[in-house]
Amino acid sequence: MASTAELKARRREDYRFLLDYRTRWNDNDMYHHMNNSVYSFLFDSVINSYLIAHCGLDPPTSPRYGLAVHAHTDYFASIAYPAVAELALRVNKLGRSSVTYEVAVFQQGVDAVCAVGEFVHVFVDRATGRPAQEGMGDVLRRGLEKLRVDVDVDADAKVAAIEEGKKGAAAVEQGKAKL
Structure with a gap:
């Protein structure tokens, strides 16, 4: 993963897919900003929204599904209800059966990034729960390739x-x- 300074300098243009999320009253915690646990839900949501819309994923029936094996978040600025969050997604690494995503949260109308996270899926066979022997599948791979960036x-x-x-x-x- 990139250095903290590199992550803090991220801009929307560094990402390949954007999705708006209207924050909710219950996203805020007692400090009047979005609770850190909500970021994990947002990361999972933007990733799966992309997989369903662009990679042929049908969660209840696909022969393979993404199992989250790693997640990490760096926080740089607060966001709170009623702001609109812009969720930005890219792929930093694409393996045979795994993918490393980078997700950023921006507040609509603000240039600085609020948080950047890394999220890793391993695509497993639905029947066995083990990494898929044939990898993630061609349709899924083609969709993820569209998000891939050259990280170095x-x-x-x-x-x-x-x-x-x-x-x-x-x-x-x-x-x-x-x-």
Whole structure:
């Protein structure tokens, strides 16, 4: 997952899918802001809304379903009833049977992100409850690919720099050996 500073700098444009959520009176806690537990419900809701609408998921009948195996949230600002929350979704990692989502919560009309969470699904076979042997399935994968972002666009450059550094160090050592 990204650093706290990177997460705090997230903007709506960093995400591929947005869904509005009108906060409810009972979302607030005694401190007059949305309770931290509500964020988990919102993450689950935006993810499953996308899976149903764009990935062919039919929760009661699909042969595979997403089992939540990890969730984490970083909070940066409050949001409270009656604000409208904008839930933003992207995929940071797509495996054979697992997916790592990143979900952000923005308050409508405010640029700064309120919270960013990581949520991991492992797609399991409905009959066995075990990770699906055939993976997540083609329709699901195609839908999730549309949300995928390159989380480390500089990864190739970093690897190249490391390799170049190793070559340079080897050349220096080789030069020393000749002296």
